[in-house]
Amino acid sequence: MGQLEGKTAVLTGGSAGIGLATAVRLADEGAHVFVTGRREAELEAAVKTVGADRATAVVGDISKPADLDRLYDAVGARGRGLDVLVANAAVGAFVTLEETTEEHFDQTFGVNVRGTVFTVQKALPLLNDGASVVLVGSTAADRGVAAFGAYAASKAAVRSFARTWSSELKDRGIRVNVVSPAWIETPGGTAAFGDEETARAVREKVAATVPKGRFGRPEEAAAVVAFLASEQSSYVVGSNVYVDGGENQT
Known part of the structure; x- marks a missing residue:
């Protein structure tokens, strides 16, 4: 029996890297994982990697509300609610302040902030009491990495939302936490x-x-997500867990 046996999970941005490794880990722990991504071919390949009987692919872009509605319609049709939500989908690029365009800013915040907000908001009717929400942040939110300002600011917003949502959802026993990876090979x-x-x-x-x-390896970040998704972390709420090889800790 895995730590998530019989649970239903949603994972955004699951086609590769940390997302794919997390989908595999959640499925290995017993969850059925709804995996989203924008590119159909890559998403279908990811589901084959996870196991067709353990995962469901739903093509979509989290910055588009209609795509999120379609995702949660599929989850709702399964009839078991939602126990784990991992908001992993994000975009990022190195662009200096001088080079920043409206398009770059809007895309970064449209996916990383707006998309995350509505990924969680639209899941609320399906989230079972006691569910776990894991937001994927970044150590960039704590560091002044040159040319990474929009991305870092978007991930700082994600960290802030976790604190607020932990307070708002406490009466339902829903825990919200953040995983903040640093340099991961993806x-x-x-x-x-x-x-x-x-x-x-x-x-x-x-x-x-x-x-x-x-x-770091994607599997190392996925292991922390699985911990926060499970009852092993039942007293961890509103936290930010670093997966950074000690970079921000020394």
């Missing part, structure tokens, strides 16, 4: 650096400065 992370050569240079810098001496 396809999206490499793309954010622009090319593999730049990504390699960043990895070398991280290895020299982070106590753990390397990038």
Whole structure:
């Protein structure tokens, strides 16, 4: 018996990286996972990786309310409510203040903040009492990384919402927590650096400065999400759990 046996979970942004690793971990713990993503082919491949009998793919963009409605219609049709919600979908790019455009700002906040808000809000009628909501933040929210301002600010907003929602949902026993990864080896992370050569240079810098001496693995972040999703963390509410190899702790 897994820690989430018989539970129903929703995971946004589950096609690759931390999202895919989390989908696999939640399913391994016994949950049926509804996985969302914008790219159908990648999403279908992810569900095959998780296991077709353990996951359901729902193509959609969390910044579009109609797509969220379609997701939760599918969850509702299963008839078991929702026990775990992992709001993982996000976008990010290195853009300086001088280079910031309205389009870049609107996309970053439209997905990372607005999308997260309505991902959680629209789940409320389905969330069972005692459910767990896990928001995926970032250590960037605590650090002044050059050219990462919009992304960092969006993740700071996510952290703030977790505190507020913990207070608002306490009467239903719904716990809201944040997982804040740092440098995790993912396809999206490499793309954010622009090319593999730049990504390699960043990895070398991280290895020299982070106590753990390397990038994290998606499975390491997924393990923390699974902990917060389960009753193992029943007394953890409104917290921010770092998965950063010690980078922000030393």
